[in-house]
Amino acid sequence: xxxxxxxxxxxxxxxxxxxxxxxxxxxxxxxxxxxxxxxxxxxxxxxxxxxxxxxxxxxxxxxxxxxxxxxxxxxxxxxxxxxxxxxxxxxxxxxxxxxxxxxxxxxxxxxxxxxxxxxxxxxxxxxxxxxxxxxxxxxxxxxxxxxxx
Numbered sequence: 001x002x003x004x005x006x007x008x009x010x011x012x013x014x015x016x017x018x019x020x021x022x023x024x025x026x027x028x029x030x031x032x033x034x035x036x037x038x039x040x041x042x043x044x045x046x047x048x049x050x051x052x053x054x055x056x057x058x059x060x061x062x063x064x065x066x067x068x069x070x071x072x073x074x075x076x077x078x079x080x081x082x083x084x085x086x087x088x089x090x091x092x093x094x095x096x097x098x099x100x101x102x103x104x105x106x107x108x109x110x111x112x113x114x115x116x117x118x119x120x121x122x123x124x125x126x127x128x129x130x131x132x133x134x135x136x137x138x139x140x141x142x143x144x145x146x147x148x149x
Contacts, residue, residue, distance in 0.1 A: 001042070001043045001044065001068045001069075001139065001142060002043075002044045002045075002046070002066065002067045002068050002069075003038070003043060003044070003045045003046075003067065003068065003069045003070070003071060003135065003138055004045075004046050004048070004059070004063050004066075004067040004069070004070045004071070004093075005031070005034065005045060005046065005047045005048070005070075005071045005072075005073075005131070006048055006049075006050075006056055006059055006060070006070060006071070006072045006073070006074075007027060007047070007048065007049040007050075007072075007073050007075070008049075008050065008051070008053075008056055008072075008073060008074040008075035008076070008077045008078075009050075009051040009052075009075045009076055009077065010051065010075055010076070011027050011049055011073060011075055012027060012049050012051070014026050014027045014030070014100075015027075015029070025127065025128050027047075027049060029128070030128050030131050031047045033128060033131070033132065034047070034131055034132065034135060035047075037132060037135060038135060041135075041139065043135065043139060045135070046067075053077055053081055053083060053084065054083075056072075056074065056077065056084060056087075057083050057084060057087040060072075060084065060087040060088055060091050060093070060095075061087055061090075061091055063091055063093045064091045064092060064093055067093055068093075068094070068138070068142050069093060069094045069095070069096070069138035069141070069142055070088075070091075070093050070094070070095040070096070071095075071096050071098055071131065071134040071135070071138060072084075072088075072095055072096070072097055072098065072115070072119070073097075073098045073099060073100070073131075074097070074115055077115075078097065078099070078103075078110075078113050078114065078115055078116075079110060079112055079113065079114065080114065081114055081115070082114055084114070084115055085114045085115050085117070085118055088115055088118045088119065089118040094120045094138060094141055094142060094145075095115075095118070095119045095120065096119055096120060096121050096122070096123060096134045096137055096138055096141075097113060097115055097116055097119045097121070097122040097123070097124075098122075098123050098124065098130045098131055098133075098134045099122075099123075099124035099125070099130060100124075100125075100126075100127050100128070100130055101124065101125060101127075102124050102125030103124050103125075120137075120138075120141055120145075121137055121141075123137065
């Protein structure tokens with residue numbers, strides 16, 4: 001099984017950006033934890049981060065036929081990007097939306113996700129645990145839902 005982790009704008013600043021909200025864990029720390037957990041389960045993972053919407057869209061398209069699932073923290077694009085929504089919908093790769101913080105306990109504008117309706121699930125509010133839970137979720141989803149005849 002191959003899972004593509006995509007991270008959107010400002011996630012390269014984790015550990016520095018608003019530590020009261022996002023903690024001091026860096027994106028590299030998260031990647032190391034995920035890769036360690038994935039290797040224990042025989043899952044191959046790839047991590048990518050971009051501050052550019054079009055690059056994220058391209059990566060979602062490229063996942064078709066190369067990845068079994070996508071875990072996507074689209075950052076602020078979650079609340080603004082119809083292009084990402086359409087890319088997820090057209091690529092047909094099961095996608096889980098993740099967030100480190102509980103977006104529903106934050107500013108009102110963060111309560112609306114444009115991508116959630118085309119994702120198989122949403123996990124938020126557990127810090128790095130959101131990424132770990134997403135790994136388990138896509139493994140179960142692809143085993144129980146996608147693999148069924």
